[in-house]
């Protein structure tokens with residue numbers, strides 16, 4: 001009697017079970033940030049619809065965006081842009097230059113530049129409000 | 139010393155789902171190979187344990203397995219290559235059908251390999267001796283020609299997991315092997331075969347294949363050469 005082979009697990013379960021290394025994390029992060037940025041574009045366009053509701057509505061919304069919560073969200077959005085853009089350049093180098101031979105070094109550069117620019121942007125964005133906070137404590 | 143193997147079992151005559159079984163085996167030192175420990179289980183404890191192997195020396199490519207979560211050859215993996223303080227998990231290659239225990243159905247893998255015409259195509263009459271090739275031209279093929287068709291790469295590839303029609307890194311490597319062979323005349327035919335959404339463009343440069351390959355072949359680099367060649371053809 002012939003027996004049917006057992007069909008394999010689905011793609012999600014296989015992804016979760018298989019060992020991750022630097023390259024797999026780079027890909028997972030790239031996809032998450034790519035989808036995150038795409039979702040953000042829709043949120044962004046939706047936010048701009050207040051433009052059709054008059055000056056007052058738009059100004060109110062812009063004020064909301066200057067609150068600390070939105071500032072922090074903006075900063076986090078910047079981290080998605082940083083990673084996706086730099087790793088995107090890394091992927092282009094892997095595909096069109098000999099990047100496949102030094103992709104782990106490239107990844108170190110991507111993470112390094114990303115962290116430095118993320119912190120730099122944090123300093124630019126929050127230096128004044130934090131300084132003001134300490135000034136008011138004194 | 140004692141080492142525990144946690145082996146995935148599946149008997150199609152009896153089981154509806156695979157399950158794990160632990161065996162405690164005796165290892166001389168940390169240079170012992172996983173394959174020898176599997177032999178010990180089969181020969182001393184349970185003769186029904188089923189796995190493939192033939193050369194036992196990394197040449198035939200028949201004992202690709204998932205060992206502690208990643209694909210490798212049982213005959214080329216030493217105890218010291220894995221964490222043997224905890225049970226060593228041994229499973230069949232992922233994402234292809236299981237026939238029994240650690241034996242998987244490789245037919246689809248071979249079909250995709252055949253699809254890229256894995257042989258020299260040259261219509262001109264054969265010379266008296268071999269078709270001459272310069273050292274430099276031959277060197278372009280050395281790395282890709284080391285492949286032993288074990289399937290560790292293709293079954294480790296997330297693109298293969300989510301797209302069963304993806305031709306996979308092993309077949310693409312073989313396409314490179316002949317596309318970049320100066321004696322071959324069918325490069326264009328092969329490029330037509332790989333220049334599809336289920337061909338080179340399904341590769342998202344994840345490098346799982348490179349991590350898995352027991353012959354240290356940089357598959358992603360070879361696939362990138364195919365991508366470049368296809369793009370150059372368009373320009």
Ligand code: HEM
Pocket residue numbers: 030031033034035037038041084085086087088089091092341342343
């Ligand atoms: C500097 C700008 C950008 C660069 C260099 C870049 C680069 C790339 C590259 C090379 C890929 C292909 C990845 C792969 O083969 O797997 C990709 C995928 C993607 N990108 Fe971007 N991108 C940029 C900006 C954006 C923006 C602004 C968005 C969203 C609005 C976005 C959304 C996506 C999505 C959804 C994917 C698919 C993810 C995937 O295939 O894993 N990208 N990007």
Ligand code: SF4
Pocket residue numbers: 294295296297298306307340341342343344345346347348357358361
């Ligand atoms: S580099 Fe390409 S072929 Fe290799 S595992 Fe990643 S997606 Fe698959």
Ligand code: SF4
Pocket residue numbers: 199284285286287288289290291292307308311350351352353354355357
């Ligand atoms: S490229 Fe490496 S992993 Fe893939 S089949 Fe050949 S030897 Fe095995």
Ligand code: FES
Pocket residue numbers: 190191192193194195196197198199200201202211212213214
């Ligand atoms: S048994 Fe031949 S490669 Fe391992």
